[in-house]
Amino acid sequence: MRSTFEYNIIVEDLIARYGDKTVLDGVNMKVRPSEVRVILGGSGCGKSTLLKHIIGLATPAGGKVELLGVDLASADEPDKDAVLGRVGMLFQGGALLNALTIHENVALPLREKTGLPGDVIDEMVAMKLALVGLSHAHDLTPPELSGGMKKRAALARAMAMDPAVLFADEPSAGLDPITAAALDELLISLKTQFGMSLVVVTHELASVETIADRVTMLDKGHVIAEGTLEEVKATPHPMVRAFFGREGEGEEEQRSVLQAFGSDGGRA
Amino acid sequence: MVALEGDLVVDAVPAISKRLAAIAGPGERVEVDLSAVTDIDSAGVALLSLFLKRMDASGREVALVRVPDSVKVTLELFPFVGARVAPDVERRAVFDRVGAWAEGIADLVLHFLVVAADTSWFVVTGVFKRRGVRWHVMFYEMAQMGSKALGVVSLIAFLVGATMALQSAAQLRQFGADIFVVDLIGISMTRELGPLMAAIVVAGRSGSAVAAEIGTMMISEEIDALKTMGLHPTRFLVVPKILAITITQPLITAFADAAGILGGFLVATFYLDVGAESFIQRLQESLFLKDVVTGLIKSVIFAWLIVSVGAICGFRTRGGADAVGRSTTTSVVAGIFAVIVADALASLVFYFGD
Incomplete structure (x- = not known):
């Protein structure tokens, strides 16, 4: 299902708070269809919080989020349902339902949300599991899988409904380089073959190089850089430099990175 | 009791150092009040660290009190100093506490009603x-x-x-x-x-x-x-x-x-x-x-x-x-x-x- 919007995701001046703590402070972001947007940033900078707000798991304290043209915070149930039916989310730990087999997990959204006959659903599940290389694991339960397999099964579930937007929270964290590379390739083909927008939170620079069309970099709840990977790398912000720092920068700049980190790094 | 204020950073450390030097020798417990400190860097932490060690050496009790969260995060990077941060004693009035308790109960009841209503629906x-x-x-x-x-x-x-x-x-x-x-x-x-x-x-x-x-x-x-x-x-x-x-x-x-x-x-x-x-x-x-x-x-x-x-x-x-x-x-x-x-x-x- 290709989307017809100019932007699949529009985030405007988003403010997010947990109690008194402001986690996101005026974040702006727009993601087009068929775009892989990578969100970068140090631990605790608000990446996962941003994801949760876009997908409607948390209500913004200020600003606006539009997902496929709908503001989830104010939409009524049927609209919300319609949007969520076109969105997939790959959680960091997989978040597969432990009580169900892998097959049932992937089939769940199809069974609950569509009127498809059982054999069609089974065939679709088999296709999706083949896509992530888990054809042999249909009848296993999540606890019987390794971390990497869980992640791939969760990806199969996230794409069960052929979403227009796929979110992934650290998809390749904890995977071996070969599996991680295969996963990256899969993500790219989802973009090119299905026209999905992908929003990926990751720390793996190698993976960013491969998949990112555009990069948004967060620090302390603010967007400090946005653009193609090259543009972001060229941003003079010290945190950006620190992040990509090891790539043969001049000695002068290296020192400024350390200074910036020394006076500011303690309060991330 | 000594209260420090402003930025506890490289530039300010020499002046504050002199103030702390005035506190010496054995005596009663010292509380360093950091509530008005707006920023701290390694120099500031080092200053506190030296002061703590000096007090320890002269057998005088010392604690860092009313530390703002922004400063606490930095102090906790350095375990020796971080461990001396006194926990915040919350002095809340009776009504405050009753209010907070009632708020918690109200929240719980509301949650219960929401789940009950959802379930019935x-x-x-x-x-x-x-x-x-x-x-x-x-x-x-x-x-x-x-x-x-x-x-x-x-x-x-x-x-x-x-x-x-x-x-x-x-x-x-x-x-x-x-x-x-x-x-x-x-x-x-x-x-x-x-x-x-x-x-x-x-x-x-x-x-x-x-x-x-x-x-x-x-x-x-x-x-x-x-x-x-x-x-x-x-x-x-x-x-x-x-x-x-x-x-x-x-x-x-x-x-x-x-x-x-x-x-x-x-x-x-x-x-x-x-x-x-x-x-x-x-x-x-x-x-x-x-x-x-x-x-x-x-x-x-x-x-x-x-x-x-x-x-x-x-x-x-x-x-x-x-x-x-x-x-x-x-x-x-x-x-x-x-x-x-x-x-x-x-x-x-x-x-x-x-």
Whole structure:
């Protein structure tokens, strides 16, 4: 299902708070269809919080989020349902339902949300599991899988409904380089073959190089850089430099990175 | 007591250093008040570190108090200094505390009402909708919450019935009123003890299981995953359990009633010489259908309370595996408490309703 919007995701001046703590402070972001947007940033900078707000798991304290043209915070149930039916989310730990087999997990959204006959659903599940290389694991339960397999099964579930937007929270964290590379390739083909927008939170620079069309970099709840990977790398912000720092920068700049980190790094 | 203020950074350190140098030698406890400190860097931390070491050397007690969170984060990077940060003593007025407590209770009650309303809504709408209720899950839950609890509930009820007959016999015999043991067992079992004991056992078995299941799903983001798939967690998880326990709890209770009366019957016939025939005859005379029905109605109310309390405890789980343990414990305690309060209220209603 290709989307017809100019932007699949529009985030405007988003403010997010947990109690008194402001986690996101005026974040702006727009993601087009068929775009892989990578969100970068140090631990605790608000990446996962941003994801949760876009997908409607948390209500913004200020600003606006539009997902496929709908503001989830104010939409009524049927609209919300319609949007969520076109969105997939790959959680960091997989978040597969432990009580169900892998097959049932992937089939769940199809069974609950569509009127498809059982054999069609089974065939679709088999296709999706083949896509992530888990054809042999249909009848296993999540606890019987390794971390990497869980992640791939969760990806199969996230794409069960052929979403227009796929979110992934650290998809390749904890995977071996070969599996991680295969996963990256899969993500790219989802973009090119299905026209999905992908929003990926990751720390793996190698993976960013491969998949990112555009990069948004967060620090302390603010967007400090946005653009193609090259543009972001060229941003003079010290945190950006620190992040990509090891790539043969001049000695002068290296020192400024350390200074910036020394006076500011303690309060991330 | 010494209060520092402003930026505790490279430029400011020499001046502050002089102020701290004035505090020397043994003496009473020193409290360094950092509440007005706006920024701190390594130099500032080093200054504090030196001061702490100097005080330690002269045997003087010292603590860093009222440390702002922004400064605390930096101090905690350096364990020697971080460990000396005194925990914030919250001096809150009585009304503040009562207010916070009331707010917590109000939040809990609201949460309970939301879950209860959601559950009722999804039960009513779901039963008439295709794919509205996950029937196969309901049957699974019926086995979990019903048949598997049957043995232990019946055993407990049997023993309580027998014990009650034995204990009361000694009293009743003094008046030559042995036969009234039948009334005692029959009425108390069906109206009170059967439903109550069944509910307490089920709260321990199933209430905790509900809390543990939902709590684990909370911390492993499974609940979030359900939401992003557009599946309402209450409809998906709570509704099948509510439907299942609505069917099983009266059945379990009926078994408990019967087992309790059987216990009493055995004691009465073999120990009290009441005689099997007269026991059964007396039971038919003294026990009304209303007693039994009252007990069964109560058992359904208890069942709903047990599942919804378990579900609330599960949904309020935040944090890690230890939080699941806490939720489980809370669900059992709160579940049994809710059942007993409801029982007291029900007794009032049925008593004055007569």
